[in-house]
Amino acid sequence: METNVTNIIIEKVKKSRISEVDFSNLPFGKVHSDHMLVCDYRDGAWQTPRITPYQGITLDPSAKIFHYGQSVFEGMKAYKDENGKVWLFRPDENQKRLNISSKRISIPELPREIFMDGLKTLVQIEKDWVPTTPGSSLYIRPFVFASGTGLHASPADQYKFFIVCAPSGPYFAGKVRVLIEEKYSRAANGGVGYAKAGGNYAGQFYPTQLAIQKGYQQVIWTDDNTHEYIEEAGAMNIFVRINDTLLTSPVSDRILDGVTRKSVIDIARAEGITVEIRKVRVEELVSASKNGSLKEMFGAGTAAVISPISGFGYRGSDYDLPEMKDSYASLLKKKITDIQYNKADDPFGWRFEVI
Numbered sequence: 001m002e003t004n005v006t007n008i009i010i011e012k013v014k015k016s017r018i019s020e021v022d023f024s025n026l027p028f029g030k031v032h033s034d035h036m037l038v039c040d041y042r043d044g045a046w047q048t049p050r051i052t053p054y055q056g057i058t059l060d061p062s063a064k065i066f067h068y069g070q071s072v073f074e075g076m077k078a079y080k081d082e083n084g085k086v087w088l089f090r091p092d093e094n095q096k097r098l099n100i101s102s103k104r105i106s107i108p109e110l111p112r113e114i115f116m117d118g119l120k121t122l123v124q125i126e127k128d129w130v131p132t133t134p135g136s137s138l139y140i141r142p143f144v145f146a147s148g149t150g151l152h153a154s155p156a157d158q159y160k161f162f163i164v165c166a167p168s169g170p171y172f173a174g175k176v177r178v179l180i181e182e183k184y185s186r187a188a189n190g191g192v193g194y195a196k197a198g199g200n201y202a203g204q205f206y207p208t209q210l211a212i213q214k215g216y217q218q219v220i221w222t223d224d225n226t227h228e229y230i231e232e233a234g235a236m237n238i239f240v241r242i243n244d245t246l247l248t249s250p251v252s253d254r255i256l257d258g259v260t261r262k263s264v265i266d267i268a269r270a271e272g273i274t275v276e277i278r279k280v281r282v283e284e285l286v287s288a289s290k291n292g293s294l295k296e297m298f299g300a301g302t303a304a305v306i307s308p309i310s311g312f313g314y315r316g317s318d319y320d321l322p323e324m325k326d327s328y329a330s331l332l333k334k335k336i337t338d339i340q341y342n343k344a345d346d347p348f349g350w351r352f353e354v355i
């Protein structure tokens with residue numbers, strides 16, 4: 001285990017709010033824990049991080065986040081096992097990705113120690129906020145945005161890094177019907193699709209609302225050039241099972257390199273499932289659906305882990321997926337969550353002990 005190298009100023013709450021929270025009925029991402037971490041960038045350097053009571057902040061109306069959208073974020077979870085130990089899952093991946101995202105939109109990269117030590121210390125302080133009901137976890141949201149001011153369209157000179165935590169129940173959306181999108185694009189070659197940049201999500205809301213009005217719950221994004229290949233399922237990576245082979249698109253400029261995606265690939269292969277990382281044509285899904293070889297589709301991401309798809313709409317027709325008894329989706333979800341909650345061995349070394 002790493003020891004903390006970062007000097008962190010800690011100011012704790014006088015009285016915890018934890019007794020006011022109904023832990024048996026937690027929504028996803030709406031209840032906030034007692035503390036947060038904040039670290040300022042100014043004068044060309046990241047300053048000493050602070051852990052303080054969770055509270056609002058004041059920003060200048062000319063802060064560049066409001067005008068030019070310089071913001072990036074991460075999403076991760078802390079899990080409590082049966083003995084009360086708290087674990088993170090591959091946090092180094094989130095640490096690296098935050099800086100990959102930051103770099104793309106000219107936010108100064110955050111030193112690894114501030115992220116890792118800040119995260120670990122905050123979760124240690126918030127350990128009682130990690131829920132224990134099955135499927136629940138402490139959702140963790142690290143983010144960076146431009147707080148520096150100026151109406152000139154150029155990178156800010158000041159930034160803030162935060163980590164906030166939300167004790168959350170299982171993210172359960174049920175099976176979703178998805179619409180294969182041919183007009184709008186989430187991302188383009190040379191763009192920012194691979195970054196977890198705030199504006200990417202704002203751009204998804206409107207096409208998703210249109211899909212909802214048509215009776216679907218989510219959009220399948222296709223490549224911006226031809227709209228012939230599937231790329232992501234909303235804000236999740238997408239997997240397709242044809243016969244007994246699991247397919248997922250390679251990551252690119254346009255596709256986010258999800259931690260869940262790469263973990264699912266490794267676990268599936270360890271289970272003896274054939275995984276092909278290659279582009280998947282919409283037409284291939286349509287013909288596989290018609291001849292019965294399309295068995296499953298699901299999204300993969302931290303919040304929902306695995307989100308099964310019940311069917312898809314494409315060019316005015318609907319294609320339903322079969323009910324699978326021993327689905328890859330449920331097998332893979334169990335395997336990955338058993339590692340996350342310390343219910344199974346961790347052959348890949350993905351668990352990170354917090355306290």
Ligand SMILES: *Cc1c(COP(=O)(O)O)cnc(C)c1O
Nearest residue numbers: 235236237256258259260301302
């Ligand atoms: C966050 C995200 C994912 C999933 O990434 P995880 O690391 O598995 O949570 C996939 N696609 C998009 C667009 C995302 O923003």
